[in-house]
Amino acid sequence: LAKTTQPISMDSYEGQEVNITCSHNNIATNDYITWYQQFPSQGPRFIIQGYKTKVTNEVASLFIPADRKSSTLSLPRVSLSDTAVYYCLVALPTGGGNKLTFGTGTQLKVEL
């Protein structure tokens, strides 16, 4: 059964690099992998998106291995304001076509 899993929570300190991995063992071949950040009572906010290999923008990097069975969000030098829940979003093939599925979410807590 295809599913998308992430660690439930992670703790870090300001200034450290944080890597969050999402496992998606049966991803659709023709869709992006996207990561979102969500603060309480707000809608998810886009962080980064990629299809394969490595993508980097001003806030994060995304590493996707060739088999696309996982993806890793890398946040360099986190700060207190990065405390949030992080979700991966992938398309999983089903009998009725590809369905977008959020990962289980990772609560990141950043401390001083």
Added chain:
Amino acid sequence: EAQVTQNPRYLITVTGKKLTVTCSQNMNHEYMSWYRQDPGLGLRQIYYSMNVEVTDKGDVPEGYKVSRKEKRNFPLILESPSPNQTSLYFCASSRLDSGLRETQYFGPGTRLLVL
């Protein structure tokens, strides 16, 4: 300003009273979708639409209806709400690039309580 708007933001209703949550986007996006978010269950897709008059079920469509008569609007309809539909609802939209869904932009959310 590019945005996705939802109305109402908060709603308390009673079982069986039909309601509609509106969603509108001003980015000319082809793809729109609805999600519900529940503690311990994360974000789950209810319905989505690839373009005008094209809609399809997500993971949890039971008890919901949608329509896409115009590109910018994608209302979520609960014909006969029940308490198990109490949840936080998000609408989202994105551009389609050669069939690939690009970045989804999310609305601010609608918190629904069904008594």
